[in-house]
Amino acid sequence: MLEKLKFHLASFDMVVKERTTATVIIEGTWGFEHTKACFRDDIIPFVKNLKELFTSFNQCLIDEVTEVQNIFKQMKLAVEQHCAEKTKFQTKMVKVLKENDRLLTQALSVEIVNIVVHDNVKFDCLNVDACAHCITTESELKLDFIKKECYEMLLQ
Known part of the structure; x- marks a missing residue:
């Protein structure tokens, strides 16, 4: 597209330079027919080509902008997600x-409850151990007492 534009600009520049040289103007070749032919043959096709190029360029820009907008929409959706x-x-x-x-x-x-229960069980075990010791001692005393009583009875 850019190459077409350069080509048309170069050809238009060539036409303008050729038709507007000092000798051509002096010789009086710039009459109505000549101007009409110049417009018909060179300027109008150049303007049409230029218009097509700008239309094409405009469409390309619109396509690019649309693509960028779509990309931004996708990015926005990705960010929202x-x-x-x-x-x-x-x-x-x-x-x-x-x-x-x-x-x-x-x-x-649970740990606090376990600590309290463990301490209570330990205390109760100590009490049970103490009671068991007391019972053992009491039993021994009773046995001793019974033996002594039996012995005294035998002696009487």
Whole structure:
């Protein structure tokens, strides 16, 4: 397209230089018929070609602008989709963090209960051990007492 435009401009430039030289003007060849023929043969076709070139160039520009607009629309849609996905991800992340907090609280509660129960069991075990020791001692004393009583009875 650009080559066509250069070609037509060069040919128009050649025509203008040829027809407007000083000798041609002095000789009086610039009459009405000559001007009419010049317009018909050179200027009108040049203007038509120029108009076609500009129309073609205009269409190419419109096509390029349309393509760029389509690309920007696609980019805008991609950005909007990414934002929506980001929002969904953030929502999921908040839910996961809340669930983690809940599980941590539950785990701490269970640990506290285990510590309290373990301490109580330990204390009760100490009491049971102490009671068992007392019972053993009491049993031994009773046996000793019974033996002593039996012995005293035998002696009487």
